[in-house]
Amino acid sequence: MRRGVSPTDVAATLNQSAPVESEPRPAEQDDALVKRSQHGDLDAYDELVRRYRERVYSALYHMTSSREDASDLTQETFVKAFRALKSFKGDSSFFTWLYRIAINKAINFLKQRKNRHPMSLDDLDFNAEHDPDLVALISEKTPRREAALAELQARLNEAMQKLSEPHRLVVTLHDIQGLPHEEIGRIMDCNVGTVRSRLFYARQQLQAFLADYVK
Amino acid sequence: MSFDDQFKDVQRLLALKRYECPPPGHLARIARNIRATLKTEPRDRQSTWWDALLNQLDLGPAWAAALALAVAVAYFYGWTWSHRAQTRAEFAPAIPTQRWIADANPFWSTPFSSGSERAARVHDQLDRPSIYPILGMEPVRGWRPSSNTRGIVPVDYTIRSP
Numbered sequence: 501m502r503r504g505v506s507p508t509d510v511a512a513t514l515n516q517s518a519p520v521e522s523e524p525r526p527a528e529q530d531d532a533l534v535k536r537s538q539h540g541d542l543d544a545y546d547e548l549v550r551r552y553r554e555r556v557y558s559a560l561y562h563m564t565s566s567r568e569d570a571s572d573l574t575q576e577t578f579v580k581a582f583r584a585l586k587s588f589k590g591d592s593s594f595f596t597w598l599y600r601i602a603i604n605k606a607i608n609f610l611k612q613r614k615n616r617h618p619m620s621l622d623d624l625d626f627n628a629e630h631d632p633d634l635v636a637l638i639s640e641k642t643p644r645r646e647a648a649l650a651e652l653q654a655r656l657n658e659a660m661q662k663l664s665e666p667h668r669l670v671v672t673l674h675d676i677q678g679l680p681h682e683e684i685g686r687i688m689d690c691n692v693g694t695v696r697s698r699l700f701y702a703r704q705q706l707q708a709f710l711a712d713y714v715k
Numbered sequence: 716m717s718f719d720d721q722f723k724d725v726q727r728l729l730a731l732k733r734y735e736c737p738p739p740g741h742l743a744r745i746a747r748n749i750r751a752t753l754k755t756e757p758r759d760r761q762s763t764w765w766d767a768l769l770n771q772l773d774l775g776p777a778w779a780a781a782l783a784l785a786v787a788v789a790y791f792y793g794w795t796w797s798h799r800a801q802t803r804a805e806f807a808p809a810i811p812t813q814r815w816i817a818d819a820n821p822f823w824s825t826p827f828s829s830g831s832e833r834a835a836r837v838h839d840q841l842d843r844p845s846i847y848p849i850l851g852m853e854p855v856r857g858w859r860p861s862s863n864t865r866g867i868v869p870v871d872y873t874i875r876s877p
Contacts, residue, residue: 542753549746557742562732571737571745578749653735656728675729703722706729714724 530594538585545585549578552595555677556602562672563606563665565657573609577602592686599687607665652713659709667702670695675703 530551536544556577561570581601588597660668669688673679674695679687681695688695707714 542750545753546746546750549749553742553746557737557745561735561737567737567741571741574745575748575752579752582749582753649731652728653731656731660732671729675726676732703725706725707722710725710728713728 531590534585534588534590534594537582538588545582548594552598553578555595556598559599559672559677560602560606562660562676563603563610563668565661569609569613573602573605577605580605596683596686600689603669603687607669610665655710655713659706662709663702663705667698667705670698671702671706674699 530548533544533548537548553574557570557574560573560577561567564570564573577598581598584601588594660671663671666688670684673684673687674681681692681699684695685692
């Protein structure tokens with residue numbers, strides 16, 4: 501059992517449930533850091549890495565269900581982004597641009613990883629056991645809540661891995677990371693209608709895979 | 716029922732994934748690795764030759780528009796030039812002259828010593844169309860065999876000089 505923090509702390513730490521628009525940091529700061537990084541300032545780039553490493557890692561982790569793969573891909577994403585910084589003209593936000601690199605890396609990686617890969621999942625945060633929604637879902641099934649949560653986590657990740665990459669991506673970005681449809685459209689280079697339709701089919705499939713847990 | 720209400724339970728289940736956290740210090744280690752990797756690389760190294768090329772070609776919108784306009788003008792000019800109305804003179808085939816033949820083959824260009832009367836006469840004939848006997852000679856049937864040509868050239872062809 502690790503440190504005790506509230507669910508809001510977890511969400512804030514992971515920066516996953518808040519939409520991009522509610523970013524507390526002004527965009528100019530990112531722009532200034534990007535400009536300095538473009539001139540080879542590694543300290544400025546370090547700051548950008550510090551800001552976005554959690555989100556990028558999280559997206560890649562949910563796409564791969566593997567801590568090791570997500571770590572490697574996160575590193576590769578930031579290294580590639582630094583090398584390609586000269587071509588970044590600021591047409592989109594740095595975050596969107598960085599996400600595109602990460603997502604492309606993940607999709608290419610998953611295409612190469614043909615065989616089913618054993619999952620290596622991150623630990624569940626302590627507060628998961630106290631999430632009222634999850635408690636309601638689990639408590640009816642078994643009194644051993646912790647074991648049930650671990651089982652649910654495994655089933656959830658298995659179900660995610662059964663989705664196609666575009667479907668898994670929209671679920672990751674919207675339902676897990678909380679990005680709005682428009683932002684997802686910009687990242688995936690498609691319109692909002694496509695995002696919504698992919699989200700619909702992905703949820704429908706997940707509902708079927710997780711029928712035991714869904715009413 | 717709204718789009719999101721339809722899958723409320725699935726969304727609740729997916730919320731569990733927000734609680735999946737990497738071990739403490741894991742992300743800091745990743746950041747250190749990124750820094751170490753970038754420090755060991757030359758700053759201006761491009762990942763691939765293709766990246767380098769794309770970066771080289773990375774034009775601003777104004778330059779891209781100017782380039783596109785120049786290509787369009789060149790294409791339009793080429794198209795109109797290739798479809799222009801041609802004059803009768805351009806259609807008429809050039810008649811080959813004996814000067815062409817003489818220039819092409821040294822045999823015909825130096826038949827006589829320069830300055831002689833025959834050389835002057837041949838020179839005058841150079842601009843005649845090639846349908847006339849070549850430089851005053853015309854191929855006729857019949858071959859005058861000699862010790863050098865016997866057995867090599869068909870006996871029924873010969874060249875008779877004027």
